Structures are given as structure tokens and as C-alpha cells.
Amino acid sequence: MSLDSHSGGGAMLRAPRPLGRLRDATDADIGRIRAIYAEHVAHGTGSFEEVPPDLAEMQARFEALQARELPFLVVEDRGQVQGFAYAAPFRPRSAYRYTVEDSIYIAPEATGRGLGRRLLAELIGQCTVLGYRQMVAVVGDSGNHRSIRLHESLGFRRTGTFTAVGFKFGRWLDAVFMQRSLWDGSTSPGR
Numbered sequence: 001m002s003l004d005s006h007s008g009g010g011a012m013l014r015a016p017r018p019l020g021r022l023r024d025a026t027d028a029d030i031g032r033i034r035a036i037y038a039e040h041v042a043h044g045t046g047s048f049e050e051v052p053p054d055l056a057e058m059q060a061r062f063e064a065l066q067a068r069e070l071p072f073l074v075v076e077d078r079g080q081v082q083g084f085a086y087a088a089p090f091r092p093r094s095a096y097r098y099t100v101e102d103s104i105y106i107a108p109e110a111t112g113r114g115l116g117r118r119l120l121a122e123l124i125g126q127c128t129v130l131g132y133r134q135m136v137a138v139v140g141d142s143g144n145h146r147s148i149r150l151h152e153s154l155g156f157r158r159t160g161t162f163t164a165v166g167f168k169f170g171r172w173l174d175a176v177f178m179q180r181s182l183w184d185g186s187t188s189p190g191r
């Protein structure tokens, strides 16, 4: 096929506008990450925290994940960081070492545009390459259809619901547990 046949008869074919730009988070992003998270802590049930962490606490959380070489990603769109996602150890005991838990937050004004899906897909890919075997999500609350749908669309299945284990904004909240295998899951032993 000639180059000409790609040219659209002379008019330049414009590339589609990319859906955000993914990159690793840096220290310089922590202020914006904190601001996005604080919005969701203050107004949403995705996080069971009730008091937004301050900058020092957010920085400390970031550094703890960096020390474990776990991925912490941001997505930029329209000139600003619009969301973040990271993988953290699911639980501290050593036998859980092949399992990570994802966390993902998009700025309220940027939700529903596919940025969450982009971030989580990349996080899954990076954790797979790192050798993790399972990723879990603990979604707050049962009514968080967007987060549940996001996880389902990337291969997570719902494994159970702890009912009324949270209490925030004067009402009881469920924790929805979801899980997907990474790499070859449990079909081969850990190394």
C-alpha cells in the first residue's frame, strides 16, 4: 500500500485526541493528588476515611509505596492532573505478598470520561509485569456503580459484600470486594 493511500486524498488526517496522558506520580504531584482525594473523602463514600489527610500524611503514604516499588500513576488531561491510581499491599502479613489492592480517584469534574479506565488498565499491566498474582478492590459502597462497573469491565469479579461495615454521612455503608487474577494467577506456584 502506498503512502498516498493513507493521506486521505491530500487532506491531513488528524490523530484522535488522546484520552489523557499517563505517567508515574512524582513528589510535585502530591498537592494535587491530595486535593482530588480530599474532595472524595469529604463528599463521597469511595473512601471510608472521614478526615482528609494533610500533605505530610499523603507524602508519607506515597513514599511508603515508592519504597516497595509499587506503581503510583497519575493521568493528566487538559493541562492538569485529573486522577491517580496506585497499588498497595492488600494486607501486611507475608503470605499476602503476591496480592495488591488498587485505589483510584478521578477529580469530580473529570469523571465519566474514560480516565479511570485508562489508569486502572495501566495499573493492572504494571502489577502483572511486577509479578503480582491477584489484584483486589474494596469498593465503598454498594451504590458505587461507576467503580463496580469500572472494575468489572477490566476483568474483576465481585467476590462478596461486607454489609454495613462503614458508617459515614449518617448512614451505614457496605464494602464490595472484587478480585481479578494477574499474569497466570494461581495456576503456577509463586517464586
Ligand SMILES: CC(C)(COP(=O)(O)OP(=O)(O)OC[C@H]1O[C@@H](n2cnc3c(N)ncnc32)[C@H](O)[C@@H]1OP(=O)(O)O)[C@@H](O)C(=O)NCCC(=O)NCCS
Pocket: 040, 044, 045, 046, 047, 103, 104, 105, 106, 107, 110, 111, 112, 113, 114, 115, 116, 117, 118, 137, 138, 139, 140, 144, 145, 146, 147, 149, 150, 153
Ligand atoms: C470510580 C472512578 C475511579 C471511575 O473513573 P471514571 O473515569 O469516572 O470512569 P470511566 O469513565 O473510565 O468509566 C469506567 C466504566 O464505568 C462506566 N460508568 C461510568 N459512569 C457510570 C455510572 N454512573 N454508572 C455505571 N457505570 C458507569 C463506564 O461506562 C465505563 O464502563 P465501560 O468500560 O464498560 O464502558 C471515578 O468515577 C471516581 O473517582 N469515583 C469516586 C471515587 C471512587 O469511588 N473511587 C473508587 C474507590 S473503590
